[in-house]
Amino acid sequence: MNNFRDAVDYCGLKDLNFEGYEFTYDNGQVGSDNRQSRIDRAMVNDGWAEMFPAAKLVHMDREWSDHAPLVVWLDGRRIEEGSRQKRFRFEEIWIGEDGCEDTIRGAWQLDCGDVIDTISRCA
Known part of the structure; x- marks a missing residue:
């Protein structure tokens, strides 16, 4: 983990601001056995952040996985809940x-x- 932190510092990376539920991981257990954390992230450097100043990370709802899907919206807009973007x-x-x-x-x-x-x- 220290090597990872050193690489993040060396590259000048920082977390992209996010919206949605705070945690991206849930072990699916109940009660005191439940563990949640934010282990999935999007990291950017200053140059990238300047190119996409409105960008944000969206933690989508988990459905079938213990990890939440992540989506980066470069223009800062998000599809309204309940609507679908045509694939x-x-x-x-x-x-x-x-x-x-x-x-x-x-x-x-x-x-x-x-x-x-x-x-x-x-x-």
Whole structure:
């Protein structure tokens, strides 16, 4: 642990501010056998913090694990509870389609405005 602390100090790292439940780990026991702690963290240096001044770490709700999932919001905003951000999904079968690779390569070269226009034309 001392080596870890020395590395953190040497690199000038500090904890990213967080919101959510204080503890990120829960051993799942009840009563006096329950142990909780904040062992999962996001650490940044001053240069990173200057690039993303509104960034914050969100401790999400634990559901199936003894550790809470962590999400870093670079713009400081968080999806409201109960709403869902649409996830990107990719079916492996698409790889076999003619032109798939060219479509992906072309999409990576577009800026956001071009992507929105392209999606509008395809819809």
